[in-house]
Amino acid sequence: MKILEHTSTRLTLQRHPTGMSWFLLGILWLFGGSFSGIGVLIAQAVSVRSLMCQRVEATQVNCELTEGNVFNAPVNTTAIAALQEATVATDPLGEAPAYSVILYSQTKELEFSNSNDRGSQEAIARQLNEFIQNAAETRINLQDDDRGLQLWVSAGFLLGGLGLMVWGINLQEVATYTFDKPQNSLTLNRHTLLRHQTTTWRLECFKWAFLLDETGQASTILLEVQCPESQSHHPPERVQLTNAVYTYTRASQQELVNLVNQFASSKQQ
Incomplete structure (x- = not known):
C-alpha cells in the first residue's frame, strides 16, 4: 500500500499487486492454459x-x-x-x-x-x-x-481454462482510495486490464477503519461506510482496503488503520 498524498485535507492511498498476487496469477494461468489446451486437443480429436x-x-x-x-x-x-x-x-x-x-x-x-x-x-x-x-x-x-458430447466436454475445458485466466487477470488490481475533505468525498477507483470501476461516497458517511480479526496474523482491513440517512434501514457497507494477498504483517496493517482513522477523526476540525 502506497501513500500517494497525505495532507491535513486529503489522503490518497494506492494498493498495487504484490509478489503473492503475481504468484497466484502464474498458478491460475498455468492451470487455465492447461485446461484450455486440453479443450483444444479434444476438439481436434473429434x-x-x-x-x-x-x-x-x-x-x-x-x-x-x-x-x-x-x-x-x-x-x-x-x-x-x-x-x-x-x-x-x-x-x-x-x-x-x-x-x-x-x-x-x-x-x-x-x-x-x-x-x-x-x-x-x-x-x-x-x-x-x-x-x-x-x-x-x-x-x-x-x-x-460425433461432435455432440465431445464438443460439450471440449467447451467445458476451454471455458473453464479461460475463466481461470481471466480471474487471474482480475487479481492484478490497482485500487486508489481518496479521502477528500474539501470535496466531502471518499472515492474508490479500481483498475484491472479488463475493467475500471469508480465508487464515491460522501466523506461524512465514512465511519472507521478496522482489522477484521484478532489472530495476530496478516488480516483484512475494512472501511465501514454508512450515511446518516440510511442508518435506520440499511446495514453499514464494508469496503476492503487490504487483505493478506497485499499486506503481510499485522503491524503494517495496524499502522494503516491508525493513519486512516486519525485522518478521518480530524475531518471536522
Whole structure:
C-alpha cells in the first residue's frame, strides 16, 4: 500500500499487486492454459466423416470418404471405386455393443460410421444400398458427426481454462482510495486490464477503519461506510482496503488503520 498524498485535507492511498498476487496469477494461468489446451486437443480429436458417392455408370458407384475435425479441416480422404454394398457390423466388446457401417468395394472394406444405436446404423446402410440399386439416383451425400458430447466436454475445458485466466487477470488490481475533505468525498477507483470501476461516497458517511480479526496474523482491513440517512434501514457497507494477498504483517496493517482513522477523526476540525 502506497501513500500517494497525505495532507491535513486529503489522503490518497494506492494498493498495487504484490509478489503473492503475481504468484497466484502464474498458478491460475498455468492451470487455465492447461485446461484450455486440453479443450483444444479434444476438439481436434473429434472426427467428422463425410461420404460422397456418385454414379458413373448404371451399375457402378464411386465414392470419396473424407475424415475431418471439428474445424471442418479435412484430415484424410479415401477414394472408393465401385462401391458394392454397405452392411452393419457389431462389436460386442465394451460396456455396450457398438455398431458400424462397413463399406465394401471390389478391393477394400472401410468403416464409415459407428454408434451404440443399431437403428441409426441400419438406416445409413439401407440408404446406401438403396442408392446403389436405384440407377435413377446419381448422387448421395452422408455425414457421420460425433461432435455432440465431445464438443460439450471440449467447451467445458476451454471455458473453464479461460475463466481461470481471466480471474487471474482480475487479481492484478490497482485500487486508489481518496479521502477528500474539501470535496466531502471518499472515492474508490479500481483498475484491472479488463475493467475500471469508480465508487464515491460522501466523506461524512465514512465511519472507521478496522482489522477484521484478532489472530495476530496478516488480516483484512475494512472501511465501514454508512450515511446518516440510511442508518435506520440499511446495514453499514464494508469496503476492503487490504487483505493478506497485499499486506503481510499485522503491524503494517495496524499502522494503516491508525493513519486512516486519525485522518478521518480530524475531518471536522
